[in-house]
Amino acid sequence: MIKKSKLLVFASLASLALLLAACGSGGGAEGGSPSSGDSKVLKMGTSADFPPFESRNEKGEEIGFDIDLAKHVAEELGYKLEISDMKFDGLIGALQTGRVDMVLSGMSATDERKKSVDFSTEYNRSGEFFVTEKDSDIQSIEDLNGKTVGVQLGTIQEDGAKRLKENEGLDFEVKSLDNSVMLIQELKTGRIDAAYMDKSVAVGHVKEQDLGGFDDPTTSSPGMAIAFPKGGDLVEDVNKVLAEMEKDGTLQELKDKWLSDQE
Incomplete structure (x- = not known):
């Protein structure tokens, strides 16, 4: 009886060990980590005080032309969008230090800024x-x-x-x-x-x-564009999305939604 009891205890312990090993080895892959291919995150910087391009609604959610544009770009490229709200004059610094992957904030693609960041093709021009x-x-x-x-x-x-x-x-x-x-x-x-x-x-x-x-009758400012870190690998892919949005009318739909009352 004693030998049989010992065998039962040993078998139970062995089964428990196998179960724990299985959970440890399979749990991470099955659940998916933040760095996995299924959970790619695109970090966007903006200054949510620039309606109708970006602002916050009564629920504190970011809304506006740039927000909708960023969501569409992220979806087309297979990313989950993560928005960081900060002061406008800190956005380029955030790109340079890697805190964000791109900036959409009504930013004009000036020659001076091009020394520090790369820009997509222009998506809007206001004056x-x-x-x-x-x-x-x-x-x-x-x-x-x-x-x-x-x-x-x-x-x-x-x-x-x-x-x-x-x-x-x-x-x-x-x-x-x-x-x-x-x-x-x-x-x-x-x-x-x-x-x-x-x-x-x-x-x-x-x-x-x-x-x-x-x-201002003297202005000849450049249009707005999406900013990226110098030498980043997203510019070409984003430009393809912007070109398709221009072609299929999606970009115009966003302008009709957010900018039509601003003319």
Whole structure:
């Protein structure tokens, strides 16, 4: 009886050991790790304060033209999209340090930025706009003399304001702020006299806040594009997706959805 009991205990222990070994060897592969081929993650950087390209809804979710575009690109390439919201002037740094794989944030593909990052083909071109109070006496760029013009940090409008002062001989103060919402707040409280912004974004604020403004007649800025780290391997694949979206009308559908009211 003693020998039989020992055999039963030994058999039970052996069975348990085999079971644990099977769980240990098969569990990781069966469940799929974050680095597995079935769970590829595409990390996108954006600054969600730039409607209609990117902003947050009442639930705190990122929405907008760039968000929908990124979701489509990720789906077409077989990635799960992961969005990181940060200040606009920190986006290129995030690319360079590998914190994100791409940036969609209404970013214009300027020659200066091309020294630091690679860009996809352009997906939108808006132009620049000066937002003012509706009854403002600022009706042209010449009227900016002696005034304070607000711009967003790190944008082409920040550079453009300096260009206007140098090339057009204008004399105004430039005030740089973190985002477009702050620019409108500063305008409405009289801390700045005009806000210099991307036109698609500006027109939305004009309609919502009952403001005024006018186009910058001197601008010839480049269009918006997706930014990648220098020498990255995603640019060609993303360009193929953008070309297909242009061809099948998907890109125009996104413009109709998000930008049609901004014209």
